[in-house]
Amino acid sequence: MSRPARPWHRKQTGWWMVEINGKQEKLVEGPKDEKHRLLAEEKFAELRKLHRLAPESVGSRTADIVESFLIHSRIHFAADTHRLNKYYCQLFAEACGQVQAREIKPYHIDRWIDPKVEAEEWGDTTVYNARKAAMRVFSWAAERKILSENPLAGMKNSKPKPRQRAITDAEFAKLYENAGDPLRNILRALYLTGARPKEARDLTWEQVKEDRWVLPEHKTAKKTGKARVIFLNEEMRALMTALRGNGHTHVFLNTEGQPWTMNALRLQVWRIKKKLNLADDVCSYLCRHGFGTRAILAGVDGPTLAELMGHTSQDMISKVYVHLADQHQHLKTAVDRITSSTPSPTASGPIRKRARPVKGKKPGRKPKAKADTQ
Structure with a gap:
């Protein structure tokens, strides 16, 4: 070589x-x-x-490998997957792009990620996705024989714990009160529709009907083969009327009059969260969880909720909304409802510490008759 x-x-x-x-x-x-x-x-x-170098050349840099991978990603991956690949890979290339591809090490990944964690800009999920993106780039390069081996092979990447709760009414109220109108609009939409943040960010006026949103492109489009329909209540229909005529193809716009990006929305919520000292896991996605939680507490059945949330099966309902296990009020209410219809036995007489003895003769030998003394 x-x-x-x-x-x-x-x-x-x-x-x-x-x-x-x-x-x-x-x-x-x-x-x-x-x-x-x-x-x-x-x-x-x-x-x-x-100078750009061919990714297969001996002196190729990490940036050269990333650029080639993103071309492959754009052609062969779903739009949502490519969006995430592009976001993390561009950050990766900015931080480590000049490191020779054959010399990249897990240490370089730590040097990229650790300052973000220390500054509390990235949580566990973001760190996991960043490491996963870097690993995906070099796994692809090794698979395509651009590199003889994956230099990041063996790098640990702990899977984050899933979000196991919904945003509380108090948390949402604080976020909403301290947000500007553009942020309020999209948070309110997530809270009232159960839409994914990306679905709201990418929503265009062509997709807005009188009482619903119709999304041809969505996360489960390939599996379902049909558009995702998000129904709007009266409050949401009023919001759509108020926002119509904003002069843009997209519905929800930021303070610059442009569509929200993933990072802009994340940072806006993060700043308010830090300012108000809210829980570390508060984020826009918890608004969607709040919708699902309220639906279950309101008695919406599994199949209906799965359809409303855009899931392909009920399995996701039980997996995603395990945070309901932490909310005992609906369980207590269910028990009260059950016990209220159960007849209570009425007891009379003094309280007994032991069970009442069973009446009747005990089985066994008959007692001997007593002799007549008279």
Whole structure:
């Protein structure tokens, strides 16, 4: 295997040189000493930022591998999957892009992620998705034989605990009161419809009907083969009337008059959460959980709720909404309803500590008759 490109000194001209994409480039003019070698290395690093390398080349950078992977992702993955790949891979390339692909290590991933965690910008789920994206890039490169092996193989990635609760009424009220109108509108929509945040962010006026949203593209479109329908109550229909005519193709717009992005929505909620010292797991997605929780407490059956939430089966209802186990009021109400219809036995006489003895003769031998003494 050929060796990675490195600066070298040409004695005849006195220049430090390097070969990039088969072409020799001048770096620094000067003698063959440590000072000029370091200067040549710095110049080489700057040139690498300007030159794209073929991902299969020996000196390819992490950025080159990421770029090729995203082309593959756009063509072969579902739109939602590619959106996530693009979001995390671009952040990955910005942080580690200049590291040679064959030299990337889990340490580099930690160096990218740890500052985000320390600043409390990223939670467990975001960290998991970021590590997963980096691993996916290099697994793909190894599978396609661009690299001889995956340099991140064996990197640990602890799966986050699922969100096991819904947003409380008090938490939602605090978020809503401290949000500006653009954020209020989309939070209110999530809370009242059970829509996924992405479904609300991407909603266009073409998809808004009189009493419903009709979404041709959605998370389970490939499985169901049909559009997702989200029905609107009276309050939501009034909100749609108020927002109509906003001068944009999208329904929910941010403070700049543009459609919400995933990161913008996340950061807006995060800032309010930190300001009000709300629970760490409070996020926009919990508004959707709140809708599902209220539906169950209101007695909506599993199949109906699965349809309303856009799930393909009832399994997700029991898996996702396990946070109901922490809300005992509906269980207490159910027990009261059951016991209220059960007749209570009426007892008379003094209270007994032991069971009442059973009347009747005990089985066994008959007692001997007593002799007549008279």
